[in-house]
Amino acid sequence: MAEESGEEYLFKIVVIGDSAVGKSNLLSRFTRDEFDHNSKATIGVEFQTQVLEVDGKEVKAQVWDTAGQERFRAVTSAYYRGAVGALVVYDITRRTTFDSAKRWLDELNSNLFSLSLQLNLNIEARSVGNIEVGIGRAHCDTAVTRMLVGNKCDLESIREVTTEEGTELAEEEGMFFIETSALDSTNVSKAFEIVIRDIYEKVS
Numbered sequence: 792m793a794e795e796s797g798e799e800y801l802f803k804i805v806v807i808g809d810s811a812v813g814k815s816n817l818l819s820r821f822t823r824d825e826f827d828h829n830s831k832a833t834i835g836v837e838f839q840t841q842v843l844e845v846d847g848k849e850v851k852a853q854v855w856d857t858a859g860q861e862r863f864r865a866v867t868s869a870y871y872r873g874a875v876g877a878l879v880v881y882d883i884t885r886r887t888t889f890d891s892a893k894r895w896l897d898e899l900n901s902n903l904f905s906l907s908l909q910l911n912l913n914i915e916a917r918s919v920g921n922i923e924v925g926i927g928r929a930h931c932d933t934a935v936t937r938m939l940v941g942n943k944c945d946l947e948s949i950r951e952v953t954t955e956e957g958t959e960l961a962e963e964e965g966m967f968f969i970e971t972s973a974l975d976s977t978n979v980s981k982a983f984e985i986v987i988r989d990i991y992e993k994v995s
């Protein structure tokens with residue numbers, strides 16, 4: 792039906808965070824309603840696509856998963872290229888993964904920043920010839936929807952990171968926050984839908 796009206800949306804969303812926080816399972820829960828108890832490095836698959844309807848329009852979410860390279864803290868800039876949304880995931884039962892979330896955010900911001908700065912350079916070089924760094928920053932902040940995700944909330948008894956700490960960090964960074972469980976499905980669709988809806992509202 793969206794095709795009849797000639798309107799289609801494709802949003803690239805990246806999922807980042809430390810190894811074993813549940814990134815691949817969040818993705819498989821969202822796109823296939825599947826959960827895998829055996830953690831194994833994601834091989835071969837770069838992204839999965841899920842179609843949603845927002846305000847009667849067909850929206851395709853192309854969600855990218857790291858292929859295990861996050862173990863080496865070396866996700867390439869190509870991974871971030873063109874992304875309009877990002878889920879930064881940590882594991883509520885491992886504080887180290889929450890501490891890392893800040894570094895993932897920095898990496899995300901600097902990649903998106905340099906890309907939008909390049910775009911601004913290209914656009915403004917012609918008309919103004921003088922680039923203000925602040926333009927790139929403001930541009931990238933408003934353009935990319937970011938959500939902090941505390942996963943494995945089914946493991947309440949061994950929680951190490953409180954909900955308040957997650958909320959606080961997200962507020963500091965000006966991003967959405969949610970706690971999820973890829974295991975029992977809590978908030979998984981909701982997390983993706985909030986991000987997708989927010990992007991949709993920015994572009995429509």
Ligand code: GDP
Pocket residue numbers: 808809810811812813814815816817827828829830831942943944945946971972973974975
């Ligand atoms: P990734 O390395 O971030 O992609 O993490 P995976 O999706 O491979 O998950 C790592 C491990 O955590 C696996 O053993 C999963 O079964 C487990 N896991 C993932 N999500 C959850 C969750 O929400 N709850 C629980 N209890 N375990 C989870």
Ligand code: MG
Pocket residue numbers: 814815816831832833856857859
């Ligand atoms: Mg994985």
